[in-house]
Amino acid sequence: MRESRSADEQHKVDADQLNLLSVFHFVAAGLSVLGILFLILHYMMFQTMMNNPRMWKPPGGGPGPEMPPQEFLNLFVWFYVAMGFMFVIQGLLNVASGMFLRSRTNRAFSLVVAGINCLQVPLGTILGVFTIIVLMRGSVRDLYEMVAGNEVDRWDRQ
Numbered sequence: 001m002r003e004s005r006s007a008d009e010q011h012k013v014d015a016d017q018l019n020l021l022s023v024f025h026f027v028a029a030g031l032s033v034l035g036i037l038f039l040i041l042h043y044m045m046f047q048t049m050m051n052n053p054r055m056w057k058p059p060g061g062g063p064g065p066e067m068p069p070q071e072f073l074n075l076f077v078w079f080y081v082a083m084g085f086m087f088v089i090q091g092l093l094n095v096a097s098g099m100f101l102r103s104r105t106n107r108a109f110s111l112v113v114a115g116i117n118c119l120q121v122p123l124g125t126i127l128g129v130f131t132i133i134v135l136m137r138g139s140v141r142d143l144y145e146m147v148a149g150n151e152v153d154r155w156d157r158q
Helices: 007-050 070-103 107-117 123-135 138-148
Strands: none
Touching (some): 007 070, 070 107
8 A cells, every 4th residue: 555645745756757857858859869860871871872883783793773763862862851850850849848847837848748759669658658647647737836836846956
């Protein structure tokens, strides 16, 4: 059976969990930056391989397949641009959510970002689910309301 905590203890636990979640949102933003770097590296390797005429010759010589048309390769460029845009947006959303979690403001924004993070399997899903669980707790909602009402939150200053 679980012992009930006093309000002060619960607010301290909630503040600690919100601080941890904010750090994890910053880590997720850092992983988005790594995703962009990987995407750039992948694009460079893809272009090097696709533009190499020897790639399209069979090992024994003779006629091989033709290089794909440039329009086909341009389609991949749009794929890389879309994925890069996705990484940038997710990184910016996670940075903003991390800052909002730390300042105990814009709870609804953090919930929306948590839902978006659930699409990033597996780490984003874990972060998103735990963010939703913590932010939906009544005591955490009270913390946000105290900050919105300009009440002093002594648990964050410890």
